[in-house]
Amino acid sequence: MSESSSNFIHDIIEADFAAGRRRLVTRFPPEPNGYLHIGHAKSICLNFGLAEKYGGQCNLRFDDTNPCTEEEEYVTAIQRDVRWLGFDWQDRLCFASDYFERLYEWAEQLIRAGKAYVCDLSPDEMADYRGNYYRKGRPSPFRDRSVEENLDLFRRMRAGEFPDGSKTLRAKIDMSSQNMNLRDPPMYRIRHVPHHRTGHAWCIYPTYDWAHGQCDAIEGVTHSICTLEFENHRPLYDWFLRELGIADPPRQIEFARLNLSYTVLSKRKLIQLVQQGHVNGWDDPRMPTLAGLRRRGYTPESIRAFCERIGVSRADSLVDVGLLENAVRDDLNRRAPRVMGVLHPLRVVLTNFPPGQTIELEAPLHPEDPSFGTRTLRLSRELYIERDDFRENPPNKWFRLAPGREVRLRYACLITCQEVVRDPHTGEIVELRCTWDPASRGGQAPDGRRVQGTSHWVSAEDSVPAEVRLYDRLFTCEDPGAQEDFLAYLNPASLTVLSGCRVEPMLAQASPGASFQFERLGYFCVDPDTRPGHLVFNRTVTLKDSWAKIEKKEQASRLASAGGPGTPRG
RNA sequence: UGGGGCGUCGACAAGUGGUAAGUCACGGGUCUUUGGUACCCGCAUCCGCAGGUUCGAAUCCUGCCGCCCCAGCCA
Numbered sequence A: 001m002s003e004s005s006s007n008f009i010h011d012i013i014e015a016d017f018a019a020g021r022r023r024l025v026t027r028f029p030p031e032p033n034g035y036l037h038i039g040h041a042k043s044i045c046l047n048f049g050l051a052e053k054y055g056g057q058c059n060l061r062f063d064d065t066n067p068c069t070e071e072e073e074y075v076t077a078i079q080r081d082v083r084w085l086g087f088d089w090q091d092r093l094c095f096a097s098d099y100f101e102r103l104y105e106w107a108e109q110l111i112r113a114g115k116a117y118v119c120d121l122s123p124d125e126m127a128d129y130r131g132n133y134y135r136k137g138r139p140s141p142f143r144d145r146s147v148e149e150n151l152d153l154f155r156r157m158r159a160g161e162f163p164d165g166s167k168t169l170r171a172k173i174d175m176s177s178q179n180m181n182l183r184d185p186p187m188y189r190i191r192h193v194p195h196h197r198t199g200h201a202w203c204i205y206p207t208y209d210w211a212h213g214q215c216d217a218i219e220g221v222t223h224s225i226c227t228l229e230f231e232n233h234r235p236l237y238d239w240f241l242r243e244l245g246i247a248d249p250p251r252q253i254e255f256a257r258l259n260l261s262y263t264v265l266s267k268r269k270l271i272q273l274v275q276q277g278h279v280n281g282w283d284d285p286r287m288p289t290l291a292g293l294r295r296r297g298y299t300p301e302s303i304r305a306f307c308e309r310i311g312v313s314r315a316d317s318l319v320d321v322g323l324l325e326n327a328v329r330d331d332l333n334r335r336a337p338r339v340m341g342v343l344h345p346l347r348v349v350l351t352n353f354p355p356g357q358t359i360e361l362e363a364p365l366h367p368e369d370p371s372f373g374t375r376t377l378r379l380s381r382e383l384y385i386e387r388d389d390f391r392e393n394p395p396n397k398w399f400r401l402a403p404g405r406e407v408r409l410r411y412a413c414l415i416t417c418q419e420v421v422r423d424p425h426t427g428e429i430v431e432l433r434c435t436w437d438p439a440s441r442g443g444q445a446p447d448g449r450r451v452q453g454t455s456h457w458v459s460a461e462d463s464v465p466a467e468v469r470l471y472d473r474l475f476t477c478e479d480p481g482a483q484e485d486f487l488a489y490l491n492p493a494s495l496t497v498l499s500g501c502r503v504e505p506m507l508a509q510a511s512p513g514a515s516f517q518f519e520r521l522g523y524f525c526v527d528p529d530t531r532p533g534h535l536v537f538n539r540t541v542t543l544k545d546s547w548a549k550i551e552k553k554e555q556a557s558r559l560a561s562a563g564g565p566g567t568p569r570g
Numbered sequence B: 001u002g003g004g005g006c007g008u009c010g011a012c013a014a015g016u017g018g019u020a021a022g023u024c025a026c027g028g029g030u031c032u033u034u035g036g037u038a039c040c041c042g043c044a045u046c047c048g049c050a051g052g053u054u055c056g057a058a059u060c061c062u063g064c065c066g067c068c069c070c071a072g073c074c075a
Helices: A008-018 A040-052 A072-085 A096-110 A123-130 A146-160 A208-218 A228-243 A267-274 A292-298 A300-310 A321-335 A438-443 A505-509 A547-563
Strands: A026-030 A057-062 A093-095 A116-119 A168-171 A186-191 A204-206 A223-227 A251-255 A345-350 A359-364 A374-379 A381-385 A406-409 A413-423 A430-435 A458-459 A464-473 A493-502 A516-518 A522-526 A535-542
Touching: A008 A040, A008 A223, A008 A251, A026 A040, A026 A223, A040 A057, A040 A072, A040 A223, A040 A292, A040 A300, A057 A072, A057 A096, A072 A292, A072 A406, A093 A096, A096 A116, A096 A168, A096 A186, A096 A204, A096 A300, A096 A516, A116 A146, A146 A186, A168 A228, A186 A208, A204 A208, A208 A223, A223 A228, A223 A522, A228 A251, A251 A359, A292 A535, A300 A321, A321 A516, A321 A522, A321 A535, A345 A493, A374 A458, A374 A464, A406 A438, A464 A505, A493 A535
Parallel strands: A026 A057, A057 A093, A223 A251, A345 A430, A464 A535
Antiparallel strands: A116 A168, A168 A186, A186 A204, A345 A381, A359 A374, A381 A458, A406 A413, A413 A430, A464 A493, A516 A522, A522 A535
């Protein structure tokens, strides 16, 4: 493993080791109430990466303390995603629910120590008694119940004698604390709801705040790494650990969660996108979920590289999604075989090519890596090129096809456009009639003449049809999560389905998930919707397009010199 | 009117008193049968602002400004 760039957590851990600590145990603690997303990947890479780096171990622990929102489906999906990312928790699959009995015993211990009490306040009353940022709280009228009464009530809570919400067990800490978390926070609530793992065994469930630190302690977690919003809770976690007399408690370290531009990363919002049908499920390729990214064609390696590059700090940030895109391009450039696919086919007839004849050409599957081998291309009289590769009135610096211009067909030959055929009614260009230079077979100019443009192409006869799904950012603004109504910024053009595409015949055999570079266009992978006779590709990411940049610049300068700035159009 | 954090290039992010790493983006160039890749060059006299300490500060001190989190029986 290459050395990652340093971060403040490394410093803390190294200082702990220097001070005598022997081992490192971390954990990734998801709640099974949604799918994992790229933000979780940051945490996963951090926690498992730390364990790897310092020879420790990292557990996968489900913080399943709230049966109202959690489901088995998520438990399964989360495990699949962590494994897919490339991490292994071995036999350390843990659940907070496995510790419910131990947590219960600890709760009784606190009651006996006079540090916890059963409270009959309703949620509204409790909020009122708690006060606010500027006003201290008042003690609950039930705060001074005797140990015996508390014990009796708590046991009866467990036994199911009271309705939902009628009572809570609260820590007795400090109603006037400046830290709201210490104003006698609830430890248990009554929920007559079955749990996906413990079934009907419990009708009282521990709160996350009560459970988390102790769960870490049970597992021997040495460094409990979490996001910044839990920093305010740390004094509470430390209080529990201290009052319980737990030796060698975990040390909590907070870092800033990931924000990615042009998407949302909050579970609430993601679940909304799914449930309201703005996307087609958790694995919609436009989703920032690991399932979505996987279906989109992102590799685990690229996601890990991304997490490595963004670093870890305590400063709020909004990472440019371009960084993620660059990470996949970088990875796929090395590992994706090159093929040709035409998204918007334009028929080309080679008028001087012998009818019925076919020339076979060997083409490398990766120009920089011969180990990929080659495949056979068949050139015949009729073929398709990309509509965008032809311009009847070529702009400045254009070196693709145009009337009278010569261009190279990748790995095939040089052709010159002689005639443009249009639909007599619509005027649409339907065909190009070109001549080829038979001496240029393979694409080499026989006399060394310079032909700058190279186009991808596909044989009209033996190419196969395909559906191609083009994705764009899900939102039109950089930080939709910060807007009042993030749904108002959904990008209506986030998905474009192209149905008349043509690809090389070898792709008919490709299996779902396989990635390819369609030369000059981008990286595409086979979607699981693919059926025999119906190929479906997802565009993972485009290639960098410097022509687009040049054209944009030319247009801008033309506009500037012609009409001056700000000339309205249309 | 409280408490806890954070502010270094367009976006991330190193740096921990000795004179501003790296990545992405951006600009320029070389190479090129992908206007892809690769490679080369450039890109913060300055570290939220203002004072102070020091031979010397992004790093220490003081004050100010800005942003984030906290009033769920969510996590």
